[in-house]
Amino acid sequence: MAFRQDPFGDLKVPLTWTAAVALIVAAVVGVAALLSDRRETLQTEAYGVARQAVDTVSAPVGGVVAAPGRWTGDLLGWLGSYVFVAGENRRLGRRIIVLQDQADEAVRLRDENERLRAMLGVRTDPPIPMVTARVVADSRGPYSNSRLANAGSESGVVVGFPVLSERGLVGRVVGVSRGASRVLLLTDVAARTPVMVDRSNARAILTGDGGPNPKLEYLRGREAVRDGDRVLTSGDGGVLPRGLPVGRAVRGLDGRWRVVLDADTGAIDWVRILKFRDYAQLANEAELAVTRMPPVITESRQARIIDSPPTPTAIPPKPVATTPPKPATPPAKPAAAPR
Amino acid sequence: MSFSAARPLDPWRWIGVPALLCIGATVLLAAPIRLFGLGLPEPVFPMVCAFGWAVIRPSILAPFVLLLTGAFLDIYWGAPIGLWAISLLTAYAATLIMRNMMTGQSRPMMWAWYVSMTAVTLTTGYLITMLDVKAAPSLIAVFWQFLATAILYPFAHRLIDRFEDADVRFR
Numbered sequence: 001m002a003f004r005q006d007p008f009g010d011l012k013v014p015l016t017w018t019a020a021v022a023l024i025v026a027a028v029v030g031v032a033a034l035l036s037d038r039r040e041t042l043q044t045e046a047y048g049v050a051r052q053a054v055d056t057v058s059a060p061v062g063g064v065v066a067a068p069g070r071w072t073g074d075l076l077g078w079l080g081s082y083v084f085v086a087g088e089n090r091r092l093g094r095r096i097i098v099l100q101d102q103a104d105e106a107v108r109l110r111d112e113n114e115r116l117r118a119m120l121g122v123r124t125d126p127p128i129p130m131v132t133a134r135v136v137a138d139s140r141g142p143y144s145n146s147r148l149a150n151a152g153s154e155s156g157v158v159v160g161f162p163v164l165s166e167r168g169l170v171g172r173v174v175g176v177s178r179g180a181s182r183v184l185l186l187t188d189v190a191a192r193t194p195v196m197v198d199r200s201n202a203r204a205i206l207t208g209d210g211g212p213n214p215k216l217e218y219l220r221g222r223e224a225v226r227d228g229d230r231v232l233t234s235g236d237g238g239v240l241p242r243g244l245p246v247g248r249a250v251r252g253l254d255g256r257w258r259v260v261l262d263a264d265t266g267a268i269d270w271v272r273i274l275k276f277r278d279y280a281q282l283a284n285e286a287e288l289a290v291t292r293m294p295p296v297i298t299e300s301r302q303a304r305i306i307d308s309p310p311t312p313t314a315i316p317p318k319p320v321a322t323t324p325p326k327p328a329t330p331p332a333k334p335a336a337a338p339r
Numbered sequence: 340m341s342f343s344a345a346r347p348l349d350p351w352r353w354i355g356v357p358a359l360l361c362i363g364a365t366v367l368l369a370a371p372i373r374l375f376g377l378g379l380p381e382p383v384f385p386m387v388c389a390f391g392w393a394v395i396r397p398s399i400l401a402p403f404v405l406l407l408t409g410a411f412l413d414i415y416w417g418a419p420i421g422l423w424a425i426s427l428l429t430a431y432a433a434t435l436i437m438r439n440m441m442t443g444q445s446r447p448m449m450w451a452w453y454v455s456m457t458a459v460t461l462t463t464g465y466l467i468t469m470l471d472v473k474a475a476p477s478l479i480a481v482f483w484q485f486l487a488t489a490i491l492y493p494f495a496h497r498l499i500d501r502f503e504d505a506d507v508r509f510r
Contacts, residue, residue, distance in 0.1 A: 019397035023435070026402035027428050033410065034421025034467065054414045061366065069372035138371040139416035140381045142461075142480035143468045146417035147371065174417070182417055190472045211477030268371065 052177035059150045059180035062136035070269070128241065131155045131273045133181065142210035145188040146174070149181045149271055157181050160239065162274045168245040168262030169193075169233060170271055181273065186214055186246070186261060195246055195259075196234035197225045203234055206246065206259060213258040216249065225249045231259050238278045350400050353502040354392065358404050361385045362411055369415065382487035385412065386460055389427045390453050391498035393434035394441060405431055422467050430460040446496060453492045461485050 081088060133151035151157055153176050161173045163183045171191065175182035184191055191208035195216070202224035204216040219225060229249040235242025247259040361384040368379050385408045392401040409424030416423075434441075434456050441452050461481055468476050 015399070016397050018399050019402075019435075022399040023402040023428065023432055026406040027425065027432070030406055030409065030421045030424040030428055032421075034419060034425060034471075037419040037421060048420075050410075050420075051414050054411075058366075058415060062369065062371075065367055066370040066372060069370050073372065135371045137366075137369045137415075138378070139369060139418075140378050141416060141418075141484050142476045143422060143464050144416045144418035184417070188417075189468055189474055189476045207474065209474065209477040210480040 051175055055177045055180040055182060058148055059136050066136055129275045133271055135268055145185040147183045149183055152176050152179045152181050154178055157273050162240050162276055164272045165263040165268045170263045194234045194236040195231050198230040198232050200224050213260055216257040225257055241276055354400055354404050357388050357498055358408050361388055380487035381484055382491055385427055386457055386488050387491050387495040389431045390434055390456050391495045393431050394499050395502045419471055422464055426460045426463040429463045430456045433459050450492045453495055454489045457488045
């Protein structure tokens with residue numbers, strides 16, 4: 001028997017029908033994949049092995065692919081600054097005057113803040129550690145808006161960390177692999193971010209729709225927002241720290257309130273990934289471990305109910321003031337009820 | 340008359356190479372580069388394959404390669420796995436069904452057919468996204484991607500022109 005290179009060479013099947021069956025099988029596989037996808041859960045285990053593998057490979061590849069563009073951009077920037085140096089100088093001079101006023105005001109406000117905090121005994125949140133990463137790939141379509149940053153699990157990044165550019169909030173980490181993190185942008189159609197209007201303190205949910213300006217939904221109150229109002233993260237729900245800059249409110253063409261994102265005003269080459277899980281990490285664990293009850297003081301200084309942490313061997317002090325003193329003489333009998 | 344002498348198309352040439360080129364182009368355009376403050380467009384390159392392969396001839400391999408290409412787009416763009424695979428397969432199926440009507444049409448008419456199939460793909464993606472996240476994507480954003488994909492027809496024409504007559508059974 002002659003050796004055949006193609007064992008299926010003589011197989012005769014009606015191609016059109018077989019192609020139709022192949023198409024149906026492929027479609028069924030696609031639907032099954034879609035139904036089993038759990039991207040919206042934003043959980044570590046939902047970010048599958050395939051996504052992690054592709055991200056791990058894509059990060060260095062994207063870095064290499066983006067390098068010529070980055071060099072060209074740097075070169076154009078250098079040429080632009082060289083050609084327009086006189087105009088740029090004048091513009092920067094004007095800007096310095098404005099910034100100097102703001103810097104003076106900032107010093108005054110910082111001083112006032114420190115004094116008021118000292119008076120009120122307010123404790124500020126400790127600084128949140130962060131990781132700096134470079135964006136190596138970018139998806140800008142209507143159904144998915146995400147970026148790939150070249151810092152991953154080896155840098156301590158986990159799912160849920162907020163991501164900022166030098167101007168404002170960019171999004172949240174939704175997937176982590178070794179050497180890469182997938183950042184879901186605020187503009188993604190699945191993104192929901194609790195925000196507040198700085199002027200009125202009104203709360204809203206920033207809802208992405210795949211376009212450049214996400215919507216402000218569930219906005220309550222009269223005059224809650226005006227054109228140009230600053231929008232910050234509200235910290236509600238504890239997924240993001242409070243007060244991160246998001247953007248400015250504008251009225252969209254559809255009549256809805258939208259946000260022009262601060263992070264969108266320039267190229268996002270570098271991002272900072274805040275290592276923020278929730279507010280619990282801001283608390284001092286050592287202090288929380290001590291279960292000390294606050295002292296309860298009555299009018300009498302001698303009548304402290306609890307003034308020391310309970311210990312297993314300690315005998316709780318006798319409640320002195322809570323027991324009424326025994327009367328020396330029995331109370332007089334009440335008078336007989338009138339008949 | 341027997342077709343045994345007819346040399347079938349080499350799947351690597353008309354399916355493998357175009358699919359790899361589409362993936363390469365997708366990776367290239369995903370670079371985070373801004374020109375004059377604007378980001379690069381994001382066309383759906385595998386749409387060229389979905390249309391071209393269906394016009395050239397029915398195939399057993401093409402739907403599965405399209406499934407894999409779509410899955411790559413889903414993973415690389417961070418979309419739900421299956422979104423682009425289903426969208427591209429829908430366009431492939433629609434093109435395959437209407438293949439007899441397209442045969443022999445002029446280039447502008449074929450471009451119109453391609454644009455229609457691109458609309459089918461993006462509409463499918465729109466509906467899947469609506470069902471998945473319970474929110475409607477921006478129609479303006481969808482239109483920009485539609486426009487960026489619609490202008491890719493010359494690549495599809497090149498693919499069809501190159502392989503349409505390669506298999507005599509499907510002339």
